[in-house]
Amino acid sequence: MTKKILFVISAADHWTLKDGTRRPSGFWAEEVVLPYEKFKAAGYDIAAATPGGVSPTVDELSLRPEYAGGEENAIRMRAALAEAAELAKPMPIEDVDLTEYDAVFYPGGFGPMEDLSSDTASAKLLAGTLKSGKILALVCHGPAALLATVDTRGASPFHGYRLTGFSNAEEALGGVSDQAKWLLQDRLEQELAADYVEGASYQPHTVTDRNLYTGQNPASAAPLADEVLKALA
Numbered sequence: 001m002t003k004k005i006l007f008v009i010s011a012a013d014h015w016t017l018k019d020g021t022r023r024p025s026g027f028w029a030e031e032v033v034l035p036y037e038k039f040k041a042a043g044y045d046i047a048a049a050t051p052g053g054v055s056p057t058v059d060e061l062s063l064r065p066e067y068a069g070g071e072e073n074a075i076r077m078r079a080a081l082a083e084a085a086e087l088a089k090p091m092p093i094e095d096v097d098l099t100e101y102d103a104v105f106y107p108g109g110f111g112p113m114e115d116l117s118s119d120t121a122s123a124k125l126l127a128g129t130l131k132s133g134k135i136l137a138l139v140c141h142g143p144a145a146l147l148a149t150v151d152t153r154g155a156s157p158f159h160g161y162r163l164t165g166f167s168n169a170e171e172a173l174g175g176v177s178d179q180a181k182w183l184l185q186d187r188l189e190q191e192l193a194a195d196y197v198e199g200a201s202y203q204p205h206t207v208t209d210r211n212l213y214t215g216q217n218p219a220s221a222a223p224l225a226d227e228v229l230k231a232l233a
Helices: 029-041 071-083 120-132 142-149 168-173 184-191 218-232
Strands: 004-008 014-016 022-024 045-050 103-106 135-139 206-209 212-215
Touching: 004 029, 029 045, 029 071, 029 218, 103 120, 103 142, 103 218, 120 135, 120 142, 135 142, 135 218, 142 184, 168 184, 206 218, 212 218
Parallel strands: 004 045, 004 103, 103 135, 135 212
Antiparallel strands: 014 022, 206 212
C-alpha cells in the first residue's frame, strides 16, 4: 500500500497588515523543504492542496541567505522547491480524500494568516483529520488554520488542546507586532482556549497532544517532521 502525506499550503502571496498594506509573503521555504525531504527519504509519496488549487508562492524573504542559513543553503532550497513537482500543482482542498493519506502537514509563513485562518474547506479537513486519529501536524504560522474551525457558537474540535505556534515574543523580535492585525498566540489562546506552550524564541520546540502535532517556528519544522515519522513508524 502506498504511503502518502498531504501538505496543505497557503495560496496567499501577501499578508495584509493592519494599515491595509500588503506585505509580500506566502509559505516559508524551510518549513516546506525540510519536512518534504524527510518524508520523501522515508518512502512517503507527497501530495499538496491549497485554497482553490492555486500554485503556492514562496516567501522570497525565506530564501535570502540571512534567513536560509547561508547562500549555499538558500540555493539548495530554491532548487529543491523547483524540483518538487507535487507542490507546484496542488489540488483544491475541497478535493482531498483523507482516506488516501497517512498524515496531514501544514507549513507556515505569513500566508496562512491571510487565507487558511478563515478557509472553510481547510477547517473541514482539519476537523476530519483530528476525528480520524490520523496525524495532523502544523508548524510556525500554520496553526493559524485552526482558527477557521471555530463555529458561530465559539466551539471548535481543537478547544483546549495543548499546542504551540509562532509566539508573540518571536513576532516582536521579528519587528512585525505593531504592524499585524492580530497575533497568532493571542488568538489561539483566546478563541481556542489553547494550552499554548512557549519555547525559547527561534529555537526548535514541538508539542504533541493526542494526534495533534505542532511546532513553534521555522527551526521546529524538521524536528516536527521527525516526530511525525516516529509516530508513523
